[in-house]
Amino acid sequence: MALPAACLSEDQFTCSICLEVFNNPVSTPCGHSFCQSCICSYWDRGGGGQSAKSYQCPMCKESFQKRPELHINRTLKEITEQFKQLASSGLSSADSAVVRGSPNAQPHPNLPAPPRHGDMPESIFVEMVARFQRLNPAGMPHVGSPEPQSYFFQTQNNRLLEPPPPPYSTFNSAGSPADVSSNLPLCPIHLRALELFCRTDNVCVCSSCTDTAEHRGHTVVPAQREWQIKKSQVEFTEVELKDLISDRERKVEEIQNSIREIRDAAEKETEDAVCAFSKLISSVEHCQSKVVEGIELSLQAAESRAQSVLRELQEEITALKKKSCTLTQLAEAEDITTFLKRFPSESAPPQVKDWSGVSVTSQLTSGPILRTVNQMMEHLQEHMQKLMEICQRPSPVKPVPRSNPKVKRVQEYAENITLNPSTAHPRLIISP
Incomplete structure (x- = not known):
């Protein structure tokens, strides 16, 4: 269209x-x-x-x-x-x-230019712009539509008034009134063409219906004229809807790109987290191996000390048993001379150690290490709990503002205006 x-x-x-x-x-x-x-x-x-x-x-x-x-x-x-x-x-x-x-012919300045085929008559366009302006908030004209000063009348209160519509009998856009009326449906009551439109009741009527009490005093305009106005409004609305669709399609594409970026970021964060935890696990395992190795070294040292004491005790036990056997033989001897001769050397006390203060303890040197490891585990569990709370915390989502598309369009043409104090109204005070 x-x-x-x-x-x-x-x-x-x-x-x-x-x-x-x-x-x-x-x-x-x-x-x-x-x-x-x-x-x-x-x-x-x-x-x-x-x-x-x-x-x-x-x-x-x-x-x-x-x-x-x-x-x-x-x-x-x-x-x-x-x-x-x-x-x-x-x-x-x-x-x-x-x-x-003629070669020197100029258009008459007082005669309007003849309308081309398919153009909207100026009177209809004036009325359409005025009515469409009332549909917009704060009387704001549609962006992209011209604003000729000749289309409106200014009053002392700066209110835009709709110019009086021309008589519908003189309206002719596509042909003569007879041609238009021949294509219109007939009124079921008066059997005349429904060439008028009652804006009050929002219904098509014929010329005879306007004289009846049902439509007397109502605002009646030519149906063809109202059709073109509403048709133009539909076109404007269609353009706005296409713009809204385009904006939302771009927003959908933007959100889809954001989703892809979020997925890429999540994959990277997952890789970094796995790498960090792998390093932590490797460090813990290395520390574990060092602790186990220290415990084994402590065990080996304790066993070595115990084996040394056992060897010394076995040697003394062997020497004492030998001494006891010798004394037994000496006591059984019948020869008095031999007994008295060997008695001083055999009856001397043996050279032995005092083992009453010697003991092998089961406590290893790894006790402080285990206490330190337990303290580290407690701190690590606290930090792990904080990490889980951060992971379970929902990410903040910005609310989607409900913007007015017409206001947004007007804001595209916003300009910074610098007022001139020399040309301002005397009652206006302009601060520097």
Whole structure:
């Protein structure tokens, strides 16, 4: 469905880089549109500064850490193509009109230009813009639609008033009233064409219905006129819906990219965590082997000391048994002379140690080591519990703000204005 020519302006379809009509328009994440080749060349040349690591929008200077993936805005491309066709058809009709007239012929300044086929009459466009403006919040006009001053009347209170609609009997957009009425359905009561529309009851009526008590005093306009106004509103709404769809598709793609980045980050964190725990386990195992080795060395030392004492005791036991056997033989001897001769040497006390203070203890030197290990395990368990609490803590999620798309569009054209004190109103006080 083609847009009305009066709603289109060349400035709306001009790339701010090449200052030409859009060619394969693309939109940046901040909402501005450029030619695909222009914005790519701008970023390839280092858009955003030679030392900058981010990419900037040439319009609002918003920076992007990664180079955005640009896709052709199909809706804007279709509207641009329609604008080019309307512009070319308008130039062709104007040139043909000059050729048919005299060489020096000029259009009469008081006569309006004849409407081209498919254009919306100015009166309908005036009324449509005024009604569509009332649909927007705070009386804000639709972004992208022209705002000619001749379309509205200014009052002393700065209220925009809808100009009075022309009589419906003089309206003719596609042909004569007879041609229009012939294609309309008939009123079931008066059997006349339903060529009027009652805005109060939101129903199509005929000329006879307006005289009845049911519709007397209601706001009645031509049905064809109301159809074109509502049709244009549907087109505007369709463009807005396509923009909303495009914004949400870009947001879906952004979220999907974020999910991929989150998965990559999770994989890297998992690898780092496994590596850190592997190092911790390896360190604990190494410490364990050292502790076990120390316990074994302590055991070997204790056994060596015990074996040395056992050897000395066995030697003394053997010597004492030998001494006891010798004394037994001496006591059994019958020869008095031999007994008395051997008695002094055999009856002398043996050379032995005092073993009453000697003992082998079962306590090893690894006791302090085990106490230190137990203390370390207690601290490690505390840190592990804190780590588990951090892992189970949910990550914060930012709430999605509910933004007004029309306000967002208007904010794209926001500018910083510096007021001049010399030209300001005397009652206005402008601070420096």
